[in-house]
Amino acid sequence: MSTRGPVLRVEDLHVWFDLPGGELHAVQGVSFELHAGERLGLVGESGCGKTTSILACIGLLPPNASVAGRVYLNDRDILEGGESTVAPHRWKDVAMVFQGAMNAFNPVKRIGDQIAEPMELHRTAKGRAARTRVVELFEMVGIAPERVDRYPHEFSGGMRQRAAIAMALACNPQVLLADEPTTALDVMVQAQILELLVQLSEELGLALVLVTHDLPVVAQTCGRAAVMYAGRMVEDGATTDLYHDPKHPYTRLLFSATPDLYAQEHIVSIPGVPPRLDRDIVGCPFQPRCDRAFAPCPTIAPPFVTVAPRHAAACHLNDVALERTQ
Amino acid sequence: MRGADYVIRRTGAALLTVFVAVTLNFVLFRAVPGSAVTALRCFHCTKQFKAALEQELGLNQSMWQQYTIYLGSLAEGDLGTSFTDHRSVWQNLKEPIMNTLPMLVIATVISVVMGVAAGVVSAWRRGTRIDRLNTWAALSFYAMPTQWIGLMVVFYIALRFGFPVAGIRDPTLGILEEPSTWTVIADRLRHLALPALTLGIGLYGEYALIVRSSMLETLGEDYVLTARAKGLKNFNIVWRHGLRNAMLPLVTLIALSFGYILAGAIVIEEVFSYPGIGLAVINAIDQRDYPVLQGAFLLLTFAVIFFNFVADLLYFKLDPRVTA
Amino acid sequence: MTIEALPPAGPGGGLPGTDPAPVAASAPRGVLRQLVLGDRQAAFGALVLLLFVTLALAAPLISPYSPRGKVGPVYAPPSSEHFLGLDDGGIDMLTLLIWGARVSLLVGFAASLMAMLIGGTVGILSGYLGGRTDTVLMRITDYFLVIPDVPLMIVAAAIWGQSLLNIVIIIAVIYWTSTARLIRAQVKSVREQVYVKRARALGAGNVRLIVKHVLPQVTPLLVANTVLTVATAIFAETYIAFLGLGDPSQISWGKLIQNSLTGGAIFSDAWWAIVPPGVCVTLVILACTMVGQSMEDALNPRLKVGHLSVHRFRLRRPPVKAGAE
Numbered sequence: 001m002s003t004r005g006p007v008l009r010v011e012d013l014h015v016w017f018d019l020p021g022g023e024l025h026a027v028q029g030v031s032f033e034l035h036a037g038e039r040l041g042l043v044g045e046s047g048c049g050k051t052t053s054i055l056a057c058i059g060l061l062p063p064n065a066s067v068a069g070r071v072y073l074n075d076r077d078i079l080e081g082g083e084s085t086v087a088p089h090r091w092k093d094v095a096m097v098f099q100g101a102m103n104a105f106n107p108v109k110r111i112g113d114q115i116a117e118p119m120e121l122h123r124t125a126k127g128r129a130a131r132t133r134v135v136e137l138f139e140m141v142g143i144a145p146e147r148v149d150r151y152p153h154e155f156s157g158g159m160r161q162r163a164a165i166a167m168a169l170a171c172n173p174q175v176l177l178a179d180e181p182t183t184a185l186d187v188m189v190q191a192q193i194l195e196l197l198v199q200l201s202e203e204l205g206l207a208l209v210l211v212t213h214d215l216p217v218v219a220q221t222c223g224r225a226a227v228m229y230a231g232r233m234v235e236d237g238a239t240t241d242l243y244h245d246p247k248h249p250y251t252r253l254l255f256s257a258t259p260d261l262y263a264q265e266h267i268v269s270i271p272g273v274p275p276r277l278d279r280d281i282v283g284c285p286f287q288p289r290c291d292r293a294f295a296p297c298p299t300i301a302p303p304f305v306t307v308a309p310r311h312a313a314a315c316h317l318n319d320v321a322l323e324r325t326q
Numbered sequence: 327m328r329g330a331d332y333v334i335r336r337t338g339a340a341l342l343t344v345f346v347a348v349t350l351n352f353v354l355f356r357a358v359p360g361s362a363v364t365a366l367r368c369f370h371c372t373k374q375f376k377a378a379l380e381q382e383l384g385l386n387q388s389m390w391q392q393y394t395i396y397l398g399s400l401a402e403g404d405l406g407t408s409f410t411d412h413r414s415v416w417q418n419l420k421e422p423i424m425n426t427l428p429m430l431v432i433a434t435v436i437s438v439v440m441g442v443a444a445g446v447v448s449a450w451r452r453g454t455r456i457d458r459l460n461t462w463a464a465l466s467f468y469a470m471p472t473q474w475i476g477l478m479v480v481f482y483i484a485l486r487f488g489f490p491v492a493g494i495r496d497p498t499l500g501i502l503e504e505p506s507t508w509t510v511i512a513d514r515l516r517h518l519a520l521p522a523l524t525l526g527i528g529l530y531g532e533y534a535l536i537v538r539s540s541m542l543e544t545l546g547e548d549y550v551l552t553a554r555a556k557g558l559k560n561f562n563i564v565w566r567h568g569l570r571n572a573m574l575p576l577v578t579l580i581a582l583s584f585g586y587i588l589a590g591a592i593v594i595e596e597v598f599s600y601p602g603i604g605l606a607v608i609n610a611i612d613q614r615d616y617p618v619l620q621g622a623f624l625l626l627t628f629a630v631i632f633f634n635f636v637a638d639l640l641y642f643k644l645d646p647r648v649t650a
Numbered sequence: 651m652t653i654e655a656l657p658p659a660g661p662g663g664g665l666p667g668t669d670p671a672p673v674a675a676s677a678p679r680g681v682l683r684q685l686v687l688g689d690r691q692a693a694f695g696a697l698v699l700l701l702f703v704t705l706a707l708a709a710p711l712i713s714p715y716s717p718r719g720k721v722g723p724v725y726a727p728p729s730s731e732h733f734l735g736l737d738d739g740g741i742d743m744l745t746l747l748i749w750g751a752r753v754s755l756l757v758g759f760a761a762s763l764m765a766m767l768i769g770g771t772v773g774i775l776s777g778y779l780g781g782r783t784d785t786v787l788m789r790i791t792d793y794f795l796v797i798p799d800v801p802l803m804i805v806a807a808a809i810w811g812q813s814l815l816n817i818v819i820i821i822a823v824i825y826w827t828s829t830a831r832l833i834r835a836q837v838k839s840v841r842e843q844v845y846v847k848r849a850r851a852l853g854a855g856n857v858r859l860i861v862k863h864v865l866p867q868v869t870p871l872l873v874a875n876t877v878l879t880v881a882t883a884i885f886a887e888t889y890i891a892f893l894g895l896g897d898p899s900q901i902s903w904g905k906l907i908q909n910s911l912t913g914g915a916i917f918s919d920a921w922w923a924i925v926p927p928g929v930c931v932t933l934v935i936l937a938c939t940m941v942g943q944s945m946e947d948a949l950n951p952r953l954k955v956g957h958l959s960v961h962r963f964r965l966r967r968p969p970v971k972a973g974a975e
Contacts, residue, residue: 012968029968060555063961068968083962090557098552106549106567108645117566118556151646167556346793354805452956469881469935471888474907474928481916481924491916542956550957563958582795589800593892597911607801608893611808623805626798634796 005075006033007207008057008094008175013069015049015056024278026052028231029069031304036174039201039208041218041239043254044228045274050211053228054177058094059086073175091118095168097161097178104164105152112148115167124171137166141196158189165196175207182217194221215255219243227251230274230285233304237311247313249290284316292317332642340635347627352396355620356389405624406617415621419606423625425494426591426602429522434587436526437533438580444530445537446572449545450564460534468531472590476524476597483520490517492599521598525590529583536579541572574645581637584630689948695940702934706751715742717749717901725920735922737906738913743922746901747930753902754931757818757887758938762879764822766829770872773833778841778860788834794827800889807895814897821886829875833868840867874945881938888931903927 015027027049034040042050055061057071059079071079071086073093078086098104105114115137116130125133135145141162152160161181168176178197182190198221201208210222218225219239226236227250235248246252253270272289275281284290287297296302296316304314387395399406405415441464448460467475484491494517499505505513544550545568553563592604599605603622610618642648705712715721720740721732728735734743776787806820840846846863854862884903890896891904892911906927910916915923 014966014968016966058555059963060551061963062956063963066964066966068966079965082965087557090555092557096552096555098548098555103548104552106547106553106571107647108570109567117558121557121562153647167552343793343796347796350793350797355809450958465936465939466932469932469939471885471892471904471907471928471931473888473892473911474924474931477907477911477916477924478928481921485916545956545958547957554957560958568958585796585798585800588798589889592800592804593889596893607804611804611893611895614808619805619808623798623801626801627796630796630798 005035006072007036007074008209009033009070009072009075010053010057011070011072013053013056013071014067015052015061016066017062018064018066019278022278026231026277027056028277028281030228030231030233032226032233032236034175034207034209036207037201037205038224039198039210039222041222041225042209042211042228043215043218043225044213046213047274048228049231049277050228051179054096054179054209054211057177058090058096059083060090060096091168091173092122092124092171093173094175094177095171095173097164097168097176097181099180099183103152104167105160107152109151110149111152111155111163115148115163115170118167118170122171133170134166137169138163140169140200141166157185158193161185161189161193162196165193165200169200169204172204173206175209176201177209177211179211180213181210182212183214190217191220197221227254230281231277232285232314233312234286234315235311235313237308237313241308241311245308247307247311247318248286248315249292249317250286251313253291284314329642332648333639336635336638336642340631343631344628347631348397348400348624349393351620351624351627352393354623355616356392405621408618409615410613410618415617418618419603419622419625422601422603422606425600426595426604429518429525429594429600429602430587430591432518432522433525433529433591434580436523437529438576440526440530441533442537442573442576444534446541446564446569448534448538449541449568449572450560452542461538464531464534464538466531467527468535470528471593472525472528473593473597475528476521476594479520479524480597489520491520493517494601517600521594521600524597525587525594528590528594529587532583533576533579537572537576540575541568544568544572547571570644574641577637577640577644581633584633585626588626588629689944691940692944695937695944698933698937699941702751702930702937703755705748706755709748709752713745713748715745717741717745725915725918725923727920728922734926735920737920737923738909738915738918743926746906747903747926749901750903750906750927751930753814753897753900754884754887754904755934757814757821757902758880758884758934761818761821761825761883761886762876764818765826765879765883766872766876768822769826769829769875770833770868772826772830774837774860774864774868776830777834777837778856778864780838784834787830791827791830794824797824799824800886803886803890804893804895807890812895812897814900817887817890817896820890821883825879825882825886829872829879832875833872836868836871837864840864870949871946874942874949876942877938877945878942881935881942884931884934884938903931907931 010033011031013027013030014025017024017026030049030053032040042054044050052061056065056067056069057079059067059082061067067079067082069079070077073089078089105111112131112134115134116125119125119130119133131148134148138145138148143159143162143166147155147159152163155163165181176197181197182193185193194217197208197210200206208222210218212218222239224237225239225242227234227242227248229250235242235246235251237247242251243255246255250270257270270289275285275288281301283296283298283300284293284302287293290297294316300316302314302316302319304312305318306312307318403416405419407414408418411418444460444464448457448464451457480491483489490496494514495510496513496517499509499513541564545563550563550567553567558566588604591602592607594600595602595604596608603626607619607622609615610622715732718741721742722736722740724736724738724740726732726736726740732742732744734747737743737746772787772791776784803820803824807817810816810820840863846859849859849863887896887902888904888907891902892908894908896902896905896908904927906923910920910924910927913923915921
């Protein structure tokens with residue numbers, strides 16, 4: 001375990017959905033890795049496959065989905081045997097925090113009981129010990145312990161999200177997958193929740209994947225960011241590198257399309273729409289919207305390659321040989 | 327406290343409804359074409375007798391006076407006197423109610439158990455063959471008139487397997503010797519079994535359909551995804567997170583359909599000649615015995631109001647979100 | 651008709667990256683088409699209904715015998731002349747069933763139409779006007795909900811007499827409440843729609859607004875609900891007739907069921923007098939329920955992605971990289 005290798009390594013992940021209208025290739029070969037204590041922001045427009053990717057990591061997909069690829073948890077492929085090999089790791093090793101707007105809690109059960117539920121299930125604690133642990137978790141995320149016996153509707157949105165984080169930590173997971181955890185919360189609460197996530201990942205050595213469409217959130221929280229487009233990874237690197245020296249036009253446009261903090265108006269986003277995922281994409285998927293597309297883009301798909309130390313991107317612009325032929 | 331406040335409010339609402347029901351009951355029976363007595367069918371009903379009866383019942387007084395008298399006697403628990411046998415209405419109805427009650431309870435238990443089981447299995451196995459089979463069965467039983475189910479049960483089950491098809495006890499029982507308590511109970515159950523079963527089957531379909539759709543809705547909730555992420559197995563998801571939430575609409579439905587349950591009971595009692603409240607109502611109609619009919623209708627309305635009240639309290643207990 | 655003028659149904663949710671186009675396309679125009687072609691249940695229901703309505707309308711032409719004439723011995727079993735045998739009066743059962751369809755369907759449709767009128771009016775007024783009107787109307791509706799419906803029907807039929815019209819009125823007066831509630835909710839949401847607000851701001855009168863904007867939007871739901879009420883009304887008729895409170899001069903399925911009990915069909919072993927009327931009622935109610943339910947579902951999609959299933963996601967091999975290098 002202490003080999004210092006990545007806690008989570010995803011290799012060439014594909015997800016398809018069987019839909020009445022045909023098949024949808026939602027995730028088209030995503031790869032990334034994550035070390036203990038590292039925080040990775042997974043960014044992209046809605047519908048680009050970021051949520052599907054992380055759900056696929058713990059097999060939380062509907063029955064019309066099929067999956068290919070490998071998901072290594074401490075060098076063991078947990079996706080290998082499908083549901084049966086991935087199920088034991090849910091919550092125990094890989095926990096999730098869902099969207100703030102979601103009813104992650106059952107409205108008719110007490111919050112404390114719902115947090116204790118996975119402990120009893122995975123036999124990490126039970127009865128009185130589980131309760132003590134819940135109180136401990138409440139303190140950790142900053143909720144008054146006497147609220148353990150309250151119902152979800154008695155919590156504010158921010159508190160509910162804190163409780164959801166407490167619930168995610170119940171079994172001491174190594175990886176925390178957070179899917180838009182601050183969406184639908186107001187700015188102040190949003191900042192507090194992000195701060196809490198950062199603090200917890202540092203204190204507990206949690207590897208955190210933060211899925212969001214909100215770049216400032218990533219900039220505040222994550223040392224590393226991965227940009228997804230049309231089900232693929234287009235760039236992966238240190239957040240500062242992505243901001244100052246983007247190696248993919250999409251990343252650049254995404255950053256420039258992001259409004260300044262406190263700016264009231266939404267700046268116009270990138271013109272055009274992402275390609276449909278229910279048919280094969282020829283060439284670079286971003287090419288129709290790209291302001292720097294050139295000869296090879298419509299026909300040849302750019303490979304996802306290392307362009308600088310700890311910085312990878314999928315764009316022909318980075319291929320010196322190609323650029324010369326332009 | 328949340329609880330006390332809620333109970334007080336609900337009780338107030340229920341009492342108000344009772345008052346409206348009483349008034350409606352009064353109006354309904356005064357709206358009879360002619361006087362209630364004119365239509366009376368009995369052997370020795372001479373003109374003079376009828377006039378005397380009108381006098382006695384106060385039918386020659388003003389509506390308002392009649393209403394106050396009616397309210398006054400109701401307040402004393404007096405439901406009136408039967409036209410036909412001159413016993414009090416309550417005396418007339420007490421035994422039939424006591425006969426119907428066990429049938430209703432058993433039938434409701436049967437229908438709820440069957441309905442919940444079928445609905446849950448269907449929702450859980452959505453889209454499989456067992457789901458389709460269940461749904462079709464539920465729909466079909468839902469579409470069958472209860473009295474017809476009763477006839478079919480009598481025709482195809484009772485007659486062929488030697489179940490009693492009429493009454494509530496074996497008339498030969500006790501002729502030769504005093505039967506033991508056990509024999510009496512066994513005999514009673516034999517008479518009760520098929521009517522209760524019929525009513526249960528007649529009701530289960532609707533419950534199954536409701537439970538299925540409510541369960542499906544619940545299984546689409548976000549917290550079910552959370553439960554899956556937590557590593558819960560399907561059975562535990564259904565058991566711990568699905569059932570209680572899916573049961574909420576059923577509680578209201580059962581209370582609201584209590585009138586419907588009664589309706590089923592009435593026709594089934596006719597089919598099985600089971601001397602319950604339904605048969606009492608039917609006899610009262612045959613004899614145009616309005617006081618008994620009015621009393622029975624009032625009691626049935628009270629029963630529905632009562633069950634709605636209980637359902638409200640139950641809902642309150644089951645759903646912590648309910649406040650007022 | 652107005653089924654074409656549906657409000658756009660709820661947002662086409664679904665999976666991330668799903669093209670919303672197919673979902674959206676099916677909502678406004680396709681309800682009718684979807685009913686006839688897409689939904690097998692609804693198609694089956696519509697077919698059964700159509701069949702029975704045709705039988706009922708054509709009764710005088712197609713019924714093989716007279717519905718009142720004795721044509722053979724009491725409870726004669728089915729034969730080549732009488733497919734479903736004879737009843738306790740020696741009358742041809744098939745003929746009785748065909749004529750019974752007339753009364754049962756007439757009561758069903760007439761009562762539910764009347765219930766639709768009452769319930770629709772109350773619902774529209776309540777939802778559109780709001781305020782005190784709404785409170786009062788809904789309070790009345792609430793009281794109707796706690797009255798035991800069938801006992802009230804029995805009492806009312808006993809008190810007011812047993813003509814067919816009375817029975818229709820009684821059923822309608824009891825079953826308008828669910829329609830009223832449903833329509834009220836729908837009208838409330840229509841009233842809040844932007845263009846209705848705009849029309850009101852532009853000075854359109856209440857009547858005009860209701861006729862031009864509200865009515866077209868609630869009509870489909872009203873129709874769906876009415877189809878469901880037909881089932882309830884036919885059911886109610888069988889109850890009333892079974893208890894001997896129906897119009898004694900009319901033949902209905904409910905009365906045929908009653909006849910089989912009072913006429914002693916059970917002890918004469920005459921299944922042909924017991925089974926068929928119930929089967930007819932069941933089929934028609936099944937059909938109404940299916941059509942009505944499918945219409946409501948199509949109008950009001952509550953589809954959610956189920957998070958639980960017996961089936962699991964599948965594993966597959968990754969695709970061969972093509973055209974990459």
